[in-house]
Amino acid sequence: MGTDILVAQMLGTLGCGFAAGGVMTLSILNIPTLILPARQPASVAIPSQQGPATPFPHLTHQWLDTYERGMRTFPVMCLGASVANGYLAWALRDMAAPEAGIIGGSWSGYYATAIATTMGFVVWTMTAMKSTNDRLMAIATRDDAAAAEGTKGMVVGDQEKAKRAKEDAEALELMKTWANLNMFRAMFPLTGAIIGLYGVANMTFN
Structure with missing residues (x-):
């Protein structure tokens, strides 16, 4: 097996693994930290419905920044890994693969499957997550126009206050x-990493 195959396997497998781990981190660490209530002494009972300590306008701004950073990073990682797997599908097109009934009898079908599962990350974002993303973005940017016009400190009426309070409560649930x-989105590149790891192990030890 040539060096190019080894390098492509490494890039494809690690790229998917890093992407999956990074995406999971947002759900496991980032969002729970953002919505954390104010710290209380251990002896004080914290109400189950206590809201985040961070003011909601800044909270949604933090989510938006998290989202935009992720969209600049993880799709690129998935694409890079898929390019590496695409090279493997081409380079190993004439090489017989195990479990022919599952992957079509060649490594091309095997690595094409890895590409499809990995790039499912993007499809999931644009379909299943679209309405949640759009609503959170709308709440996060609701004051942008006023700030641009220099009216950020304008007086807010009771009706507008009630509307904002409703949006704030909605934003918390939307973030959850x-x-x-x-977290489910991370399963797509994770599956790609598992497929890639199996390919490495199969070619190394068989």
């Missing part, structure tokens, strides 16, 4: 929903 959807 987003964390769950994002």
Whole structure:
């Protein structure tokens, strides 16, 4: 097996693994930290419905920054890993693969499957997560126009206050929903990493 195959396997497998781990981190660590209530002494009982300590306008801004950073990073990692797997599908097109009934009898079908599962990350984002993303973005940017016009400090009426309070409560639930959807999204590149790891092990030890 040539060096090019080994390098491509490494890039494809590790790229998927890093992407999956990074995406999972947002749901496991980032979002729970953002919505954390104010710290209380251990002897004080914290109400189950206590809201985040961070003001909601800044909270949604933090989510938006997290989302934008992720969208600049993880799709690129998945794409890079898929390019490496695409090279493997081409380079190993004439090489017989195990379990022909599952992957079509060649490594091309095997690595094409890895590409499809990995790039499912993007499809999931644009379909299952779209409504949650759009709503959170709308709440996070609701004051952008006023700030641009220099009216950020304007007086807010009771009706507008009630509307904002409703949006704030909605934003908290949306962020929890987003964390769950994002955790599932990580399964796509993780599956690609598992497929890639199996390919490495099969070619190394067989």
